[in-house]
Amino acid sequence: MACAAEQARAAAEAAARQSYGRLVAYLASRTRDVASAEDALADAFAAALVKWPETGVPLHPEAWLLTVARRRSIDQQRRRAAGEAGQDHLRLIGEELEQEMAREKFPDDRLGLIFACAHPAIDPGVRAPLILQAILGFDAATIASAFLVSPATMGQRLVRAKARIRQAGIPFRIPEAAELGERLSAVLEAIYAAFAEGWADPAGAESRRRNLASEAIWLGRLLVELMPGEGEAAGLLSLMLHAEARRAARRDAAGEFVPLSEQDTLRWDADMIAEADALLQRAGLFDGIGRYRIEAAIQSAHAARRSTGRTDWAAIATLYAGLMTLTASPVVAVNHAVAVAYAVEPARGLALLDAIDDARLDQYQPYWAARAELLSLAGDFREAGKAYEIATGLETDAAVRRFLQRKRAALAAR
Known part of the structure; x- marks a missing residue:
């Protein structure tokens, strides 16, 4: 029995x-x-x-x-x-x-359900959790833990979203061509939001986030299967696979943080990278260009270091410049500045960082870490140390904090 x-x-x-x-x-x-x-x-x-x-x-x-x-x-x-x-x-x-x-x-009505969960009438902040629950069966407590809110709050949000679908009569269907672009973007953003939450746990060790990235990739595969003619869907899956391929290299044997530039490329998943590049090539067969295809191309350029032994920063800078034409994101601007610093000279990158006019960067750790790195490369060790101190104070991951502290200590020794 x-x-x-x-x-x-x-x-x-x-x-x-x-x-x-x-x-x-x-x-x-x-x-x-x-x-x-x-x-x-x-x-x-x-x-x-x-x-x-x-x-x-x-x-x-x-x-x-x-x-x-x-x-x-x-x-x-x-x-x-x-x-x-x-x-x-x-x-x-x-x-x-x-x-x-x-x-x-x-x-198979899953695609219609996904579009219903990401409908404009649904609050953007609950779209990803709603898809995780409706399509994958995650319970509210698990989703709440992954998105760092209380189970009661997440449960209420999910209940309200489902009531909204019923009360508003939101249709379970693929939108018409005129509205497909905007609606598909909302679906892709929801899936990527789920992946980002899982990606925030580099070792996959936190129970609240464990497997969230792999579930988002599963959703990405489902979307590519159900919408084979959408280049951005293939681009998103390529982007997620490129990032996931490096998971094992993000921590060393002692659990310490390893930045991308210092990662052992032999620890990257070659099969996953090959699949990601194949998807990127497939995405390139379709008309137009979108955010996820460009971001996947950037990650592909980084992955090429596994075979060439070098990073083509000029190509990455060009790709970030193209991405900036599609989005006004200050995050993209920071990454573009770093790529230019490595492709040309640190002073050019610092000038671009200084030109970003967004008060939110004051509380954005990667901005201060990037600033510290470029100041260090430019030989301004005193200001670099101050930037590392701010970045350390903003970081919540203990391993990354220790990495930043070591960088600052190395500057002090110089």
């Missing part, structure tokens, strides 16, 4: 990993009620853990789960429905589900 229960749990976990989002999307797309779809599916998984050890894992686990979930969903709506019109609506939903289940297959 214990073996049967273990097999049932393994089958349920596999079905959740592969089909959770597809099942939720199918149920919710017909009712616009994401919360009820999730509840019905949760009941179905609970039933599976009871039934499957007794009867064996069904030949089509997803079909079994959908059958149980749609019955729960219809029961839920029946209890809420009022009048004959409501009953007719439920009967139509039931007949449609029966016909599709009879064919032991159902349509």
Whole structure:
């Protein structure tokens, strides 16, 4: 019996990993009620853990789960429905589900659900968490931990977002051509936001962020699969893979931070880099150019050091200059200044840093770290030490703080 229960749990976990989002999307797309779809599916998984050890894992686990979930969903709506019109609506939903289940297959509505989660009516700050929950089945507590907010706050935000989808009648569909660009950008930003949260844990050791980057990459793969003609989707996946390929090299054996310029390129994942470059080439086949394709190209230029032994800073500076034409981000401006400093001379980079007019940089650690590095290269060790001190005070990662402190100490010794 214990073996049967273990097999049932393994089958349920596999079905959740592969089909959770597809099942939720199918149920919710017909009712616009994401919360009820999730509840019905949760009941179905609970039933599976009871039934499957007794009867064996069904030949089509997803079909079994959908059958149980749609019955729960219809029961839920029946209890809420009022009048004959409501009953007719439920009967139509039931007949449609029966016909599709009879064919032991159902349509993939995940892309529509993703676009619904990133709809303009949904607050930008909750889009990524909503996609993580609706498509991947993350619970609110896990998402809250990853995004560093309280479980209660995150739970409230998710509940409000799902209510907004239902109340506003947000459609589960790919937007029309006229609005696709803006809406797709919101989807890509949400996925990248999830990746960035996971990337903030370089060693993948913090439970609150563990696997978040890999889940974002999974979402990126899904988007490329469902939208093969979108170059920016391929560009985003390429960007994430290039960054993830370097994860193992971001810490040394003692757990100390290693900056990109000092990383052992043999510790980079060559297969992942090759896949990222193939995706970047694929993205280049499509018209236009976008943020993620340029950012992926920048990361590809850094990755080339693995085979050439050098970093082409001139190319990277040119790419950042191109990226600046698409975005007014001060972060891009800082990176462009650093690339110019290495490609030309530190003084040019410092001049570009000084020209950035954005008060937010006062609290932005990478700005001060970059400034300290360029001042050091220019021979102004006193001012560089002051910049390192500010950067250290702004840094929250203990390993990075120690790295900055060592850099400052080395300056003092000089």
